[in-house]
Amino acid sequence: MSQPPLLLALDLTGTFAFGLNGALTAVRMVRLDLVGVLTLGMMTALGGGILRDILIGSLPPATFSDVIYLGVAAGGALVAFFISVELERFTKLITLFDAAGLAVFCVTGASKALVYGLGPVQAVLLGALTAVGGGTLRDIAIKRVPNVLTSDFYAVPALVGAALTVLAVRLEVYGVTVALLTAAVVFAIRMLGVRYSLHVPSTPRREEPEE
Amino acid sequence: MSQPPLLLALDLTGTFAFGLNGALTAVRMVRLDLVGVLTLGMMTALGGGILRDILIGSLPPATFSDVIYLGVAAGGALVAFFISVELERFTKLITLFDAAGLAVFCVTGASKALVYGLGPVQAVLLGALTAVGGGTLRDIAIKRVPNVLTSDFYAVPALVGAALTVLAVRLEVYGVTVALLTAAVVFAIRMLGVRYSLHVPSTPRREEPEE
Amino acid sequence: MSQPPLLLALDLTGTFAFGLNGALTAVRMVRLDLVGVLTLGMMTALGGGILRDILIGSLPPATFSDVIYLGVAAGGALVAFFISVELERFTKLITLFDAAGLAVFCVTGASKALVYGLGPVQAVLLGALTAVGGGTLRDIAIKRVPNVLTSDFYAVPALVGAALTVLAVRLEVYGVTVALLTAAVVFAIRMLGVRYSLHVPSTPRREEPEE
Numbered sequence: 001m002s003q004p005p006l007l008l009a010l011d012l013t014g015t016f017a018f019g020l021n022g023a024l025t026a027v028r029m030v031r032l033d034l035v036g037v038l039t040l041g042m043m044t045a046l047g048g049g050i051l052r053d054i055l056i057g058s059l060p061p062a063t064f065s066d067v068i069y070l071g072v073a074a075g076g077a078l079v080a081f082f083i084s085v086e087l088e089r090f091t092k093l094i095t096l097f098d099a100a101g102l103a104v105f106c107v108t109g110a111s112k113a114l115v116y117g118l119g120p121v122q123a124v125l126l127g128a129l130t131a132v133g134g135g136t137l138r139d140i141a142i143k144r145v146p147n148v149l150t151s152d153f154y155a156v157p158a159l160v161g162a163a164l165t166v167l168a169v170r171l172e173v174y175g176v177t178v179a180l181l182t183a184a185v186v187f188a189i190r191m192l193g194v195r196y197s198l199h200v201p202s203t204p205r206r207e208e209p210e211e
Numbered sequence: 212m213s214q215p216p217l218l219l220a221l222d223l224t225g226t227f228a229f230g231l232n233g234a235l236t237a238v239r240m241v242r243l244d245l246v247g248v249l250t251l252g253m254m255t256a257l258g259g260g261i262l263r264d265i266l267i268g269s270l271p272p273a274t275f276s277d278v279i280y281l282g283v284a285a286g287g288a289l290v291a292f293f294i295s296v297e298l299e300r301f302t303k304l305i306t307l308f309d310a311a312g313l314a315v316f317c318v319t320g321a322s323k324a325l326v327y328g329l330g331p332v333q334a335v336l337l338g339a340l341t342a343v344g345g346g347t348l349r350d351i352a353i354k355r356v357p358n359v360l361t362s363d364f365y366a367v368p369a370l371v372g373a374a375l376t377v378l379a380v381r382l383e384v385y386g387v388t389v390a391l392l393t394a395a396v397v398f399a400i401r402m403l404g405v406r407y408s409l410h411v412p413s414t415p416r417r418e419e420p421e422e
Numbered sequence: 423m424s425q426p427p428l429l430l431a432l433d434l435t436g437t438f439a440f441g442l443n444g445a446l447t448a449v450r451m452v453r454l455d456l457v458g459v460l461t462l463g464m465m466t467a468l469g470g471g472i473l474r475d476i477l478i479g480s481l482p483p484a485t486f487s488d489v490i491y492l493g494v495a496a497g498g499a500l501v502a503f504f505i506s507v508e509l510e511r512f513t514k515l516i517t518l519f520d521a522a523g524l525a526v527f528c529v530t531g532a533s534k535a536l537v538y539g540l541g542p543v544q545a546v547l548l549g550a551l552t553a554v555g556g557g558t559l560r561d562i563a564i565k566r567v568p569n570v571l572t573s574d575f576y577a578v579p580a581l582v583g584a585a586l587t588v589l590a591v592r593l594e595v596y597g598v599t600v601a602l603l604t605a606a607v608v609f610a611i612r613m614l615g616v617r618y619s620l621h622v623p624s625t626p627r628r629e630e631p632e633e
Contacts (some may be wrong), residue, residue: 033622035578036571050477055261057270058478060540065544118271121278136352141558143567145354149237149247157244200244265471268481329482333488347563356565360448360458367457411455 007108008165010183012072014104015063017097019045019076022138024094029079029142034081040138041077042070045101048133052109052126056116095194102154106131106161107179111169120166127162128155153193156200161186167194215387216265218319221394223283225315228308230256230287233349234372235305238352251349253281254287255311258345263320263337267327306405313365314397317342317372318390322380331377338373339366343401364404367387371395426598430529432605434494436526437485439519441467442500442549444560446516449502451564462560464492469556473607474531474548477539517616524576525608528553528583529601533591542588549584550577575615578622583608610611 022044023037032040046063053061063069069113083090109130113123132148132155148155164182168174192198233255234248243251257274260375264272274280294301320341322336343366350357360364375393379385403409427507444466445459454462475483485491505512531552535545543632554570554577561568586604590596614620 001246009447011270022633028471033573033624035581035622039571050284054265054476055271059481060477060538060544064477064544065540066619067541070543070547115270118279119277119283122271125281140351140562141568143565145241145352146352149243149250150241155250158244183256187550200246202244203241266482266486270481286559321596327482329487333482333486336492341509351562354565356452357563360454360563361452366461372515396569411457413453413455 007060007179010100011071011108011161012068012106012177014101015072016071016076017047017101018105018134019073019194020080021076021094021101022079023077024083024090025135026138026142029144035104037081038074040141041080042073043078043141044050044134044138045073046070046134047137048130048135049109051133051137052113052130056113056118056127058112058116062112064180084200096191099190099194100183102131102158102190103183106186107165107182110162110165111174111179116164120170124159124162127165129132131158134207142149144173150170153190153198153200157186157189157193160189182193217387218390220375221311221391222319223279223316225312226256226280226283227287228312229316230284232287232305232309232312233346234291235301236346237349238301238351240355248292249288251286251352251409252291253257253284254352255285255345255349256287257281258266258344258348259316259341259343260320261339262343262344263324266337266340267324269323272365307402310398310401310405311394313342313369313401314372314394317369317397318393319377321376322385322390323372325377325380331381334377335370335373338404339369340374342369342372364409364411365401368397368400368404371400428598429601432522432526432602433530434490435447435493436523437467437494438498439523439526440527440556441495442502442566443516443520443523444557445502446512447557448564451566454622459503460496460499463502466560467498467554468526470484470491470531470552471555471556473555473559474535475546476483476543477551478535478540480534480538484534486616491538493505520614521609521612521616522549523557524553524580524612525583526603528580528608529587529604533596533601536588536591545588546581546584549587550580553580553583556576575620575622576610577616579608579611582611 019041026032027037027046028039030036035057041044044068046061049063050061053059063073075174106127110123110127112122113126122191136146136148161182164185165174165179168178168182228406230252236250236253236255238248241247257272257280260274261272263290264270264274274284317338321334321338323341324337325331345359347359353416372393376385376390379389379393441463445463448454449459449464452458466485467492471482471485475481475485485495528549532545532549535548536542540548558568558570561603583604583612586607587596587601590600590604
């Protein structure tokens with residue numbers, strides 16, 4: 001993937017952010033050893049792109065093939081391992097980083113799907129999957145109902161970003177500037193969602209079944 | 212996949228049924244927002260076919276590429292979102308729809324695996340996977356031990372239907388009529404299983420580990 | 423895969439061991455019917471290789487295509503189904519079998535990744551994935567936080583074995599003898615880990631969140 005340097009830099013920032021954030025979220029839920037923290041951090045950072053690449057048949061997956069992505073994701077997870085004790089101090093920063101990853105990945109994910117010849121609807125879904133897939137895999141691995149399924153305003157900005165990207169490609173205005181602008185919009189929507197606790201309509205509350 | 216119209220109609224009915232049923236089952240277990248209901252409904256409806264297509268290397272997966280399947284699956288999930296409050300009224304209907312989906316998917320799944328050159332044993336397994344894979348993915352996502360693993364008479368009709376399909380292809384009598392007959396047999400076995408609470412032999416009961 | 427007979431024999435032994443062990447572990451946690459035991463046993467035995475083959479784009483996956491592997495995995499699971507009552511008697515034997523599977527799979531997994539042109543880092547990760555992936559899928563399916571993520575000394579021997587294999591291939595000394603030696607080293611590390619309860623450093627203990 002010979003991306004423009006700016007997009008590559010953003011993509012790597014997103015990867016680092018997801019590696020860090022993914023590992024921290026995991027550590028908050030389960031006691032993990034170093035291998036577990038690395039595994040979950042890398043799964044969060046690379047999982048969305050890997051799922052997308054499996055679905056478009058681009059194997060081996062790009063981020064898995066590229067040792068730089070592996071290293072950056074592992075670096076994020078390692079930082080998480082060492083700061084996990086004092087993690088409460090960093091909550092805000094982590095949310096920012098995570099929103100940055102979300103913003104970049106939905107744009108690059110959707111545009112890659114189009115490059116591989118998928119239709120616009122599929123490209124929107126794959127863009128969102130690239131952004132939320134890694135965190136979902138992590139949540140499943142640590143026995144947590146994936147955030148994205150419940151009431152967090154998380155999938156919506158990713159879907160919006162992917163849709164804007166598809167639109168831009170169709171209008172033949174897609175490029176580094178538009179990609180950055182789109183990512184900025186996604187970032188803003190996500191942070192507004194966090195700030196004002198926006199929610200998507202939910203099904204009425206039921207009492208938890210005993211199963 | 213240029214299927215005969217009748218099989219296509221059945222396949223889409225199965226997809227709608229699984230989208231509806233998958234979303235309803237999810238809503239019964241966890242509180243979900245609209246995005247979550249759509250995700251889980253589509254995952255249930257399309258997941259089995261996507262897993263099969265990954266394993267046979269037919270990427271991008273057929274049902275994912277085809278926007279009609281995406282739309283029908285999403286439609287089923289949307290209906291589920293709006294009727295979820297009064298869902299108890301529809302339990303019987305949902306079981307019927309679900310059995311229809313199971314019946315169609317094991318037949319079309321097994322026959323596609325044979326078309327892609329897999330052996331008979333693999334085709335039987337892939338037929339069953341097509342039928343039960345989506346529901347299994349959904350169950351894992353909502354932290355429920357997949358039904359198919361415990362004591363429901365659910366995988367058996369799918370395995371029987373897939374085996375009959377492989378047999379029919381081998382005997383060179385496979386066609387729309389035979390496919391429909393096979394699906395009818397699977398449907399009948401499944402409904403008998405529900406009616407008479409049939410079970411596969413289980414391991415002896417143990418007390419739940421506290422973990 | 424035309425492997426040398428000795429490696430094939432080992433690989434099948436590992437498959438049987440994982441089928442048996444995977445099914446027994448599942449039965450210890452959840453009550454399963456015969457279909458569930460077979461599914462989880464085969465998932466444990468074949469899942470790691472299937473994940474590896476998906477990631478390297480070798481589809482359909484080798485162990486899934488080969489009916490001998492399917493049969494051996496199912497055989498292990500069947501044995502588990504019938505001895506599950508008296509399983510406590512076999513705990514030691516099962517640990518030995520499982521260590522054998524781990525030892526073989528990390529070596530054959532890493533060497534296959536290199537054959538398919540992946541880089542050394544990726545081959546190490548894929549070797550370890552081949553060894554621990556099946557058990558991880560099983561744990562997720564039965565709602566258990568995967569062992570490999572918490573504090574078991576399980577991933578480390580697999581990573582060591584995969585790394586030694588990559589090294590041996592690079593030094594052009596890889597062959598049946600070296601493969602067996604490497605597997606023996608992995609086996610020894612794993613059994614020492616079990617014997618002396620070795621652990622990888624963990625994050626500090628927290629109280630369980632109520633979620």
